[in-house]
Structure formats: structure tokens, C-alpha cells
Amino acid sequence: MKYKRVKGTRDILPQEWILREVVIDVVRTTAYSFGYGEITTPILEEAGLFIHSVGDASDIVTKEMYTLVDKAGRDLVLIPEGTAGICRAYIESKMTVWPKPVKLFYFQRLFRYEKPQKGRYREFSQFGVECFGSQSPTADAEIISLAHTMLKKLHFSSLTLHINTLGCDACRKEYREALVRYFLSFESTLCEDCQNRLKTNPLRILDCKNPSCKQCVADAPKIHPYLCDVCKEHFQGVLGCLDVLKIPYFVDYELVRGLDYYTQTVFEFISQDLGAQGTVLGGGRYDGLIEKELDGPPTPAIGFAMGLERITMLLETKRTELPLRTIDPMLYIANFGGNTATLSLQIAQDLRQNNMNVLVDLEGKGMKKVFETAEKRNAKYLLVIGEEEEKTGIVSIRNLTTRENKELEISAIPSFFLKGDQNEV
RNA sequence: GUGGAUAUAGCUCAACUGGUUAGAGUACCGGUCUGUGGAACCGGAUGUUGUGGGUUCGAGUCCCAUUAUCCACCCCA
Numbered sequence: 001m002k003y004k005r006v007k008g009t010r011d012i013l014p015q016e017w018i019l020r021e022v023v024i025d026v027v028r029t030t031a032y033s034f035g036y037g038e039i040t041t042p043i044l045e046e047a048g049l050f051i052h053s054v055g056d057a058s059d060i061v062t063k064e065m066y067t068l069v070d071k072a073g074r075d076l077v078l079i080p081e082g083t084a085g086i087c088r089a090y091i092e093s094k095m096t097v098w099p100k101p102v103k104l105f106y107f108q109r110l111f112r113y114e115k116p117q118k119g120r121y122r123e124f125s126q127f128g129v130e131c132f133g134s135q136s137p138t139a140d141a142e143i144i145s146l147a148h149t150m151l152k153k154l155h156f157s158s159l160t161l162h163i164n165t166l167g168c169d170a171c172r173k174e175y176r177e178a179l180v181r182y183f184l185s186f187e188s189t190l191c192e193d194c195q196n197r198l199k200t201n202p203l204r205i206l207d208c209k210n211p212s213c214k215q216c217v218a219d220a221p222k223i224h225p226y227l228c229d230v231c232k233e234h235f236q237g238v239l240g241c242l243d244v245l246k247i248p249y250f251v252d253y254e255l256v257r258g259l260d261y262y263t264q265t266v267f268e269f270i271s272q273d274l275g276a277q278g279t280v281l282g283g284g285r286y287d288g289l290i291e292k293e294l295d296g297p298p299t300p301a302i303g304f305a306m307g308l309e310r311i312t313m314l315l316e317t318k319r320t321e322l323p324l325r326t327i328d329p330m331l332y333i334a335n336f337g338g339n340t341a342t343l344s345l346q347i348a349q350d351l352r353q354n355n356m357n358v359l360v361d362l363e364g365k366g367m368k369k370v371f372e373t374a375e376k377r378n379a380k381y382l383l384v385i386g387e388e389e390e391k392t393g394i395v396s397i398r399n400l401t402t403r404e405n406k407e408l409e410i411s412a413i414p415s416f417f418l419k420g421d422q423n424e425v
Numbered sequence: 426g427u428g429g430a431u432a433u434a435g436c437u438c439a440a441c442u443g444g445u446u447a448g449a450g451u452a453c454c455g456g457u458c459u460g461u462g463g464a465a466c467c468g469g470a471u472g473u474u475g476u477g478g479g480u481u482c483g484a485g486u487c488c489c490a491u492u493a494u495c496c497a498c499c500c501c502a
Contacts, residue, residue, distance in 0.1 A: 004492090004493075007492090007493070007494095058500095059499080059500055059501085060500080060501080063426075063500095064500080064501095081501095081502090082502095110502080112500085112501080112502095114426095114499090114500065114501080115426075115427095115498095115499085115500090116493095116494080116495095117495080117496075117497085117500095118495070118496075119501095119502080120500080120501070120502080124502065125502090126502060127502095128502095193499080208499095257501085258500065258501060259501090268501095268502095275496075275497085276496085276497065276498085276499095276500095277500095277501075277502080279501065279502060280502070281502075282501075282502065304502095305502060306502065307501085307502030308502085309502080310502060311502090334460095336459060336460065337459080366458065366459075366460090366462095367458070367459070367460055367461070367462055368457095368458060368462060368463080369455095370460095370461090370462090370463090371461075371462065371463040372463065373463095374463075375463050376463095382461080382463095384460070384461065386459080386460060388460085396461080398461065400463080403461090403463090405461070
């Protein structure tokens with residue numbers, strides 16, 4: 001084979017698209033019902049956008065971006081995440097003056113130069129939502145409710161919601177110092193990465209999967225005693241609201257998330273069935289991003305993103321529970337001799353005008369083939385047109401399930417299918 | 426980026442301690458078979474054994490390199 005797909009990318013074939021279509025449809029409909037509108041931003045953005053938003057110490061920025069220089073010398077990237085571009089558009093398109101909150105959702109293809117693995121690709125797709133302009137805990141709860149609602153519509157009940165708060169800048173600073181003090185006494189038992197994190201981003205140590213680090217983490221100070229009254233109240237407000245909405249959650253003190261812009265509430269929906277890549281949906285609040293990093297007006301914001309590949313993978317076992325589109329033809333038309341091939345196309349054209357799935361034998365196959373093909377393609381009805389039928393204008397339509405035939409005029413075929421008459425056969 | 430496993434027909438897998446022309450099921454194409462025949466039977470095509478080197482009289486099998494995939498670390502959706 002001369003060319004192969006590039007490492008970490010995938011071809012999405014028709015069978016998978018049938019599933020993915022349902023995901024997209026459910027998720028889009030649900031987002032609209034929560035008052036969100038769809039937005040699409042470019043796949044190419046300036047590199048600086050991510051360095052400032054996602055964080056210049058994060059892995060995504062330091063080693064995973066697909067960067068390129070265009071012909072005018074601009075430093076561009078294939079976007080590695082969705083939120084920053086939406087925020088840029090929010091400011092650039094003056095959505096800052098729209099009535100608050102401004103609610104946006106998007107489907108986006110993202111690129112990260114990582115080592116491919118199950119549920120992790122270099123090019124992948126996300127559905128995401130962002131809500132700008134509300135700092136009320138009810139905004140947090142509502143967006144979690146949106147995630148919960150659409151997952152429920154997709155027949156997911158086994159996903160667990162992990163939730164935590166990272167505090168605001170003020171309380172996080174104090175907590176951060178306390179963490180550093182604590183971990184310094186264990187410095188030698190921490191893994192190499194975590195020793196570095198001690199200087200750059202001590203919060204990430206809480207997330208480390210290394211066994212010896214995990215032991216240290218178990219007794220590490222929790223953020224909650226360090227929360228300021230505002231943050232404490234906010235988090236309690238969110239949890240209280242989730243209780244009322246009957247959305248089960250698990251307060252996970254070790255949940256931190258890898259993008260630097262998060263503040264206060266962070267959450268993830270996690271599956272047990274995806275191996276190491278268990279996070280299907282993740283998000284949180286990022287009150288400082290627009291003002292501090294992107295020079296916009298002070299704007300509290302919260303959002304989440306869901307991985308379409310992961311969710312589709314999990315849905316693979318639930319095909320029968322979902323309202324999947326069928327690609328099986330309703331009618332298979334075969335023809336023998338004369339102008340019957342053209343006549344077949346004519347009949348098909350009328351039916352297709354009404355979105356009926358019609359398959360026409362373009363080759364003029366033998367009778368045996370006709371039946372085999374109709375069977376294989378899972379067609380419901382079979383119509384064979386020969387010169388005899390062409391002359392008389394009378395054809396017989398065979399129900400391939402009951403194996404019964406029904407005689408009718410060619411001109412009556414559309415009404416036979418479109419008015420539901422076929423139920424009588 | 427680090428570690429481990431794997432790679433044979435479109436798919437699922439065979440091929441003895443290295444030994445004829447690398448096989449089977451399935452899928453595909455055709456025939457028996459121009460007319461309501463969906464079955465059955467018969468036949469056909471498909472491979473640089475992931476790629477490139479090496480050892481050997483001889484390599485799918487052993488060695489080295491390389492690429493891809495999978496699993497874990499890491500990262501995250």
C-alpha cells in the first residue's frame with residue numbers, strides 16, 4: 001500500500017457514523033433545550049492564544065501542539081482544545097455586549113501530539129459548551145445538569161460524576177503554599193515529575209498515579225479548610241443544587257484537571273470501561289481566563305467538553321437501545337432488458353424525492369443475483385421489471401419478509417409506499 | 426517521551442524442532458440459472474507473510490533495524 005493514514009488519526013466508516021450521528025443529534029438537541037446556540041471557530045489559531053490560556057507549563061502547550069508557520073510567518077497551531085478559541089471569538093465578535101449569560105456550544109476537531117492509545121488519538125473530536133457571564137452556583141449546577149441530561153438520553157447511567165473545587169486565586173494561593181510545605185517533607189519519596197511539579201504546579205501532584213506519590217497524597221492537606229467564605233459557599237451552593245436535581249456525585253478531593261485556567265468548580269464524568277482513558281466528559285469554571293489572559297472584560301465562565309470517540313466507543317455495546325438510522329433499502333429494483341434500467345431509475349427517483357431508500361440494480365444481474373443482493377442488503381421489498389412489465393405497466397412487488405407478491409400499476413408505486421399501503425401486503 | 430506485547434488474504438485464524446508451489450473458514454466475483462429462483466453444488470480471484478537488512482543449502486519461523494497497532498506510564502476528551 002502506497003499511503004497509510006498518519007499516526008494517531010482514524011477513518012470513520014459508515015457504521016460508526018450511524019452511531020456518531022445519534023450522539024451528535026442528542027447532544028445538540030439537549031444543548032438547544034438549555035438555551036445554547038451553536039458556534040464554529042477555526043481549527044487554526046495563533047499559538048499565543050493557547051500559551052496564555054491553557055498555560056505555558058501544561059503538557060498540552062509544551063509538548064503536544066501541532067505548530068506551523070504560514071507563508072506570512074505567522075505562528076499557528078492546529079487547536080489542541082476548544083475553550084480558548086471560543087473565548088477569543090466571544091471577545092472578538094463582541095458577544096461581550098449580548099445579554100448574559102451567553103451560552104454557546106460547538107463540535108470541533110482537535111489535535112494533540114500524544115502517543116496514541118485506546119480512546120486517545122492525535123486527531124479527535126469534542127462536543128463542548130461554554131456559558132459566559134454568570135458566577136452563580138446555579139450556573140455550575142445547570143451546566144452539570146446539561147451534561148447529565150444528555151448522557152442519560154444516551155442511556156448512560158453507570159458514569160460517575162466526580163466533582164471538586166479549586167478555590168479562587170486568593171484561597172488557592174494559601175493552599176498552594178500549604179501543599180508545598182507538606183510535600184517538601186516527603187520530597188525524596190516523590191517521583192521525578194512531582195519533584196518538578198513542587199515548583200511549577202504543586203496541585204498536579206494530587207493527580208499523580210505513581211504509587212509512592214499516591215501514598216503521600218492520601219494525607220496531604222485538603223483544599224477545603226483553606227477555602228475563603230465565598231468559595232466555600234459557592235461549592236456548597238453547587239452541591240445543594242445537585243442534590244435537589246437528584247444528580248448523584250462524588251466529591252473527589254484529588255480531582256484537579258490539567259488546564260491552568262480552571263478556578264473553583266471542576267468536574268468529570270468517568271467510565272470504568274475505557275481502560276486508562278476513562279474520562280468521557282470534563283470541565284469546570286474559569287472565571288479569570290477572559291479578563292486576565294485574553295484582555296477581555298471581567299467575565300465569569302464555565303464549560304465542559306465531551307470526547308466523541310470515547311462516547312461512541314462506549315455506545316458500541318448499546319446499539320440496540322438507540323434510535324439508529326437504518327441504511328437498509330426499503331425497496332430493491334432489478335431490471336431485465338429493453339429500457340427497464342432507465343424505467344427503474346425513474347421509479348426510484350420519484351420515491352427518493354420523498355427520502356425513501358431505494359437501491360437499483362445498475363448491472364442487470366441474473367435473477368439469482370437479484371435475490372441474493374436484495375437479501376444481503378436487507379431490503380424490505382423487491383421489484384423486478386422486465387420487458388413484459390414495461391409493456392403492460394403492471395408489476396408485482398414482493399415483500400421479502402412474508403414472501404408475498406402484490407400486483408399493481410407502475411403509477412401506483414409511490415402511493416403504495418408513501419401512503420402506508422404496503423402494510424396490507 | 427518511557428516500558429511491554431503484537432504484525433500471515435478484506436475479516437477470523439492455521440502452517441511441527443527452519444524444509445515442496447503459505448492453507449482453511451468467512452466475505453467477494455462467476456457458473457449450473459432470462460424471469461419471483463433468497464437454497465444447494467461447482468469454480469475463480471486475492472499475499473512482496475508490515476517494511477528493510479542479516480544468518481542459512483533453505484526463513485512466515487532465528488537475529489538486527491524500522492514502521493504501525495494494542496496495553497500500561499504519562500497526558501487528557
